[in-house]
Amino acid sequence: MAEILKHWEVKRSLLLAGGSTALAMNEPVREQSWTIQFGSGKNVREVNLRQNSFSGSGLAVKGEHIVDPQSGNPVTAQKRAWALSDALSTTFIILDRPAMESFCEKHDGVGWALELSDDHDGVTAISRLQLL
Numbered sequence: 001m002a003e004i005l006k007h008w009e010v011k012r013s014l015l016l017a018g019g020s021t022a023l024a025m026n027e028p029v030r031e032q033s034w035t036i037q038f039g040s041g042k043n044v045r046e047v048n049l050r051q052n053s054f055s056g057s058g059l060a061v062k063g064e065h066i067v068d069p070q071s072g073n074p075v076t077a078q079k080r081a082w083a084l085s086d087a088l089s090t091t092f093i094i095l096d097r098p099a100m101e102s103f104c105e106k107h108d109g110v111g112w113a114l115e116l117s118d119d120h121d122g123v124t125a126i127s128r129l130q131l132l
Contacts, residue, residue, distance in 0.1 A: 002025060
């Protein structure tokens with residue numbers, strides 16, 4: 001769709017693919033960025049996005065379908081993870097928080113957010129979500 005919009009010379013757009021992926025192509029008129037929401041219930045958050053993509057991976061729709069390649073077991077510690085690309089959000093749902101923080105320290109511009117599974121009282125941990 002992004003390629004079609006470029007071909008049609010659409011200068012400003014926000015593409016949303018369900019609740020899992022957003023692609024911001026230039027900012028809206030008279031605004032610095034697009035505001036999108038992610039998470040659910042009391043854990044809904046907003047992030048500003050410009051010329052970037054944001055996606056999430058999680059267990060809510062397909063259940064325990066993400067497998068930790070090191071253990072071979074389904075991931076259950078994190079309920080959802082969000083990042084600047086689909087591959088990173090799936091990776092971040094597998095990694096523990098210190099590993100995510102280490103990755104982000106080594107890669108400028110990478111932001112992430114986590115929603116922990118129910119056995120962690122549904123607490124959302126958010127860090128480095130400066131996604132413009």
